[in-house]
Amino acid sequence: MAEDVFRIVGTTQGAFKVERVVAEGGFGVVYRAYHEAFRAPVALKCLKVPETLPEQLRAQFLDKFREEAELLFRLSAAIPAVVRPLHHDVISAATGVFVPFIALEWLEGGTLANHIASRAARGAPPLSPVEVIRLLTPVARALEAAHHFPGPSGPTCVVHRDLKPANIFLAQIHGAEVVKILDFGIARARDAATVMAGQTATTSGGLSTAFTPAYGAPEQWAPKRFGKTGPWTDVWGLAVTAVEALAGREIIAGDHVAMMGTVLDEKRRPTPRSEGILVPDVLEAAFRRALAVDPRERFRDIGAFWDEVEQALGLPRSAPPIAVPSRSHAPPAARSRPSAFPAPPPPPRATRAPDLLQSPGLTAPAPLAATRELDLPERGGRLPPHSMPTEPVVPLALDWSPPAPAPFARPSYAPSRMPPSMMERAPARPSLSTAELMAMFALPVRLAGAGVVITLLDLAAASLLFDGRRIGVGPIGLFHVAVGLVVLGIGIAVFRLFSSDR
Template identity: 80%
Template sequence: MAGDVFGIVGTTQGAFKVERVVAEGGFGVVYRAYHEAFRAPVALKCLKVPAAMPEELRAQFLDKFREEAELLFRLSAAIPAVVRPLHHDVISTAAGVFVPFIALEWLDGDTLASHIAARAAMRQPPLAPGEAIRLLAPVARALEAAHRFPGPGGPTCVVHRDLKPANIFLAQIHGAEVVKILDFGIARARDAAAITAGQTATTSGGLSMAFTPAYGAPEQWAPKRFGKTGPWTDVWGLAVTVVEALAGREIIAGDHVAMMGTVLDEKRRPTPRSEGVFVPDVVEGVFRRALAVDPRERFRDVGVFWDELEQALGLPRSAPPIALPGRSQAPPAARGPAAAPRAARALDVPAPAPRASRPPPAEMATQEIDLPERRGPLPPYSLPTEPVVPLALDWSAPAPALGARSPYAPSRMPPPMVARAPTPPSPRDLMAMFALPVRLAGAGVLITIVDLGAASLLFDGERLGIGPFRLLYVAVGLVVLGIAIAVFRLFSWDR
């Protein structure tokens, strides 16, 4: 349960009257406060700074903290899907504790994680592929814009590094549903504080973690092997988030060792089909590439990943919130199932190579990150070292309880439904759909044959069973179950 670790509930800090604790995470506490000048509620995110930080180093820490807050302000001003900051400062408590904080807009609603859990609790089916892609399109396009964000000194690559359902909020704003991304901010300041104090943010089993383990990309688990984080790290986080929305549950779980093993296992990727979600071959291929272990085999940026996913589902291309250098701004009508020929792919065939239609602009040569194509085994530290601004709120609080009003709450506002003719399943899709039903029905037929043979040869016509329960009942049940699954999959085909 979240607690008032700083002892500021009921106090007034500058213009903020602190009302209650909303949530607590490993790196900070979120409070609901009332802004007396604006006469409106706000969210205060207070950072847990090591008490051992010397006075002479606090100025350096505050400089980094200020830079992150300023960058978040510019980011949210240009990209509506990023939560908006209102103020940043430092609280000095009665006990002399040094508490940097940032005030953010207050949004009512639930996280995507809470939404997924609520559907499961009410026994509702998970989101369909088309529904999930339309819902998360603003998130994908906001990340694409952040990765090519214009700054005072030129374009800057701002990477989130901790994308997950708990950092995507669905909120009501003036009667409209809006999607917001949380926790773009103060990563460098937090890391600087941890290094200064001679400690890491989170340590478990000897592993230093500045990320959420269930959503950490391979390069976050093994940086010496896979190199630095970058836009490809957000591709991983967004892909895992989409798969969880489709599966209706967390897909990478267990202790830290088990989660790392799942992430780094090249033979089994956490794609939709591996998590029991039936999708066409082309969609599965896109996810296989987005969740590749080697970052050089992954999509290089979120925009290309989302373009491929929308095209695979026959959806019109969504547009980023700002004009991006080298980004084609073709209208949605130019996209669709017939926008480019696409051959059917098997499960083990990777997604197509990156498109040449999005070349990096010349002025971004020092900022754009270019990963070479893989040639042979991956050497350690082989990824490029161009500067990237890492913004990941690793101390983010957990999702609030269902029904609770959260400090932020992006809302669902999926684009209008697009009418399109259904595409019939391919022979490979039919084989995948009916594999389990055929096995169940076959097992029922086999049991029936065994039962009849044993009854006629060994038991003088007496059927096998225990008391009133007969083996034939099991056979009939399996056949009926197989038929039901086949009918359900056929009529729930979503292409």
């Protein structure tokens, strides 16, 4: 049973009469309360803010917390699958602690995690691929919309970063099951307060994390190696959630070292077939790409990932709840080598954006950087290894990164893991289109063809007109000219192929 750590059960906080504790986690406590003005139940999510937060910084923190709540309100207004906020304020707890909270719509039902566990407990088989994809389609399209959300100065990329079955709620609304995404955000608010208070927190295993370990992407486990988080992180979270629903159990488990080893193991990815689930080849390939260790080998767009999944199962293509910029229906990785498409920038000085609400879970704060995308080196450049700001920036970091990140060189790897000769890799060249190939080899083909035609004419003339004698001038015959044209054509083709910038 969750504990009433703030001692507010039975009290009235503004318009909210607090009834009972619903859940508690590392980030906060969720209460059920009664909204006396609306005469309806609501969920109060209260943050565990460090008591050492100085008084002069609380107002500054609340301003940033308000920005989080306002963005969440705009998200939920445009995207029905995002849980709706109703109010935000500060509770006057009996203990005298500083307790920011946000009131959310009350949902009847249970999380996807509970649904998976209950099916396993009663011996029911896991959900089928079609059932899982149909169930998660509102989540995928909601995330696609959030990654391209209209902002005051253009599209804004709002990333969840902690997608998991516990953050997907199967609500019963007017007799229908409606899927809702929980926790687009409060976790980073709590992290900001911790940074402002000058504190750090680590898990029991000594690892500092700001994510749920069983669902953390490689770039969350090893940001110095794989770069910052972004839409590709939600691709990972959605893929792991789908595989877990297909398997009917948690697929990444153990202590922190074991989970990190599973996530970063390039030889075995947690795809459906790796978990003993029979799926079509095309579907397995889509999940393998979505669960790639290197973020640049993953789908750059969660909508593109879901398009392939639906197509693999023969389902009609769904659409996001709002208009998003046009994109390729297949990820660039399907047409070229992985590093050929835009990739997340290297980790240092990259924006660590807030997740709007984050659910109770095994989490701890991480340093925050600036609110908007910071200046990065020119394409192909690398940042110095220790360029992360030493002074924490106070504002909550809304991720204003553009939805489609620009291509950068592979983040530098630690010298102990990779020899220096391999640390600078030129981007792989994408494969050429049919039209480009035809243009490149048009002249070589004509030369070689001319040589073949001349050879045939020479043979025909020699046999029909000159009694077997070849046409020529001195020692040089027409046949030699033909061979020279063929060799010249082949030489030009090889030269163009290996000297092309493409």
